[in-house]
Amino acid sequence: MTTEDQKKAAALAAFDYVKPGMKVGLGTGSTTNHFIRELAVRAKSGLDVECVATSRATFKLASDLGLTMTTLEKHPYLDVTVDGADEFDGSFQLIKGGGGALLVEKIVASSSRYMVVIADQSKKVNTLGRFPLPVEVVPFGVNATAWKIERALKICNLKGKLVLRLKEGKPFVTDSGNAIIDVSIGAIPEPGRLDALLDVIPGVIENGLFVDICGIVLMGTDDGVKTFRKG
Incomplete structure (x- = not known):
């Protein structure tokens, strides 16, 4: 599997956590874009969700694809946020912000019942800090x-x-x-x-350390998607 294949596989696996009627936070970045594109396909086939974007780029992509967008002002409590990470460790701690959206990403993720991180296997580290x-x-x-x-x-x-x-x-x-x-x-x-x-x-x-926010990581590998669940 290429890195992009791993990203896409992780993104598709995230749909195990997305149900009709949910309010969904949409992260920012290339991995999350795979999820957004597939979400739009499923929405056109009848999956009823409303989405909150974490950046202007994400909002534009999601709205251009026809997804129903909303805001935290209207829905301050979300069911799930699906987002990528620049790094994650074995304690579900993350570094995010390579795309510059860390402030809104953290607000949205911390306003969700679950944060599901989707990533390729290169993002897993023993100790955070390899990524600036x-x-x-x-x-x-x-x-x-x-x-x-x-x-x-x-x-x-x-x-x-x-x-x-x-x-x-x-x-x-x-x-x-x-x-x-x-x-x-x-x-x-x-x-x-x-x-x-x-x-x-x-x-x-704000800073890009996400501590005690993420509870599920879906990591694409050459052997398929591995699921890490906190607790």
Whole structure:
């Protein structure tokens, strides 16, 4: 199986958790796009669901395909969110935000009864941190926020290289109008502790550590889809 085949297989397996009448959160990224396209096919065949998008890109794709879209304002409690991950470990902890949608992704996922992560086998790691950790920050005082992030790393006995994310030579701007600092750490042995320290920094809007949010991971492999269920 190619990586794309693994992604698609995981996406199709997620339909075991999608039932008629559900309110479904739609993640952002190439793996989730496989799920969205198949969801649209099934919706046209009679699967009745309403969807909340985690980014403008996801909203455009889903609405262009004819899916019924709604909002958290109208439905603040969702049945399930299906999303990808940049990394996941054996404790169902994730790093997300490679696509820049981590803030809304975390809001939507934490508003759902279940978060189902779909991923290819390259995303499984023993310890989070191989993928740079995205930290969404307000544009004002980015350098001041950066040294506070470094201080949080030191408290956790970590070192990281901080890089302001760029797009076409200019600072990347999230859908919410914020910037992203990507923090290359290498290994994060205590994701929960770092998550808590980052979230209390003035200027930090959110970070890409998803702790105690995901309960199901569907991983596409050469031998089919493996299911990991928390608890």
